[in-house]
Amino acid sequence: MAKTAKKTSSKKPAVAPSSGLPIDIGISAKDRAAVVAELSRTLADTYTLYLMTHNFHWNVTGPMFSTLHQLFMTQYTETWQALDAIAERIRALGHYAPGTYAEYARLSSIAEPAAVPSAEDMLRMLVDGNEAVARTARRAFQCADAVNDQPTADLLTQRLDVHEKNAWMLRSLLA
Numbered sequence: 001m002a003k004t005a006k007k008t009s010s011k012k013p014a015v016a017p018s019s020g021l022p023i024d025i026g027i028s029a030k031d032r033a034a035v036v037a038e039l040s041r042t043l044a045d046t047y048t049l050y051l052m053t054h055n056f057h058w059n060v061t062g063p064m065f066s067t068l069h070q071l072f073m074t075q076y077t078e079t080w081q082a083l084d085a086i087a088e089r090i091r092a093l094g095h096y097a098p099g100t101y102a103e104y105a106r107l108s109s110i111a112e113p114a115a116v117p118s119a120e121d122m123l124r125m126l127v128d129g130n131e132a133v134a135r136t137a138r139r140a141f142q143c144a145d146a147v148n149d150q151p152t153a154d155l156l157t158q159r160l161d162v163h164e165k166n167a168w169m170l171r172s173l174l175a
């Protein structure tokens with residue numbers, strides 16, 4: 001089966017602040033840039049997982065078709081909606097959000113499938129993908145918590161809850 005775990009990238013996301021009035025919310029520019037770098041990785045992982053889940057909704061085959069087609073739709077719909085909250089938090093912190101496939105490919109820790117996997121391999125890849133988002137979001141949470149950024153920490157706590165639950169549901173189908 002295809003492996004989804006790319007080794008953690010050491011590349012730094014580009015986090016040039018957007019122009020406009022100065023921001024004075026009690027988090028220094030340096031700390032906001034550090035949080036944005038971690039949020040950008042979380043956004044890239046989340047987008048990559050969203051696309052993989054939608055891809056598998058389209059292409060799954062076999063006796064589990066109906067169950068998996070429906071479950072994947074539930075998960076990609078939720079994930080799609082979460083992208084907006086993550087990107088808009090980056091904007092509220094004074095930076096531009098990454099929004100191109102090139103940036104997501106560079107920042108994401110999730111390897112994409114090279115072909116259409118079997119239904120079982122789709123489940124394994126989605127377990128791995130949800131766990132990868134959880135690892136990235138957890139690291140981002142540590143950064144946000146360390147600089148007293150409660151809204152980001154709250155958002156990431158919600159993402160951790162969802163992706164750990166998704167991984168449990170997908171894992172349960174393989175038991």
Ligand SMILES: [Fe+2]
Binds near residue numbers: 057073
């Ligand atoms: Fe559909």
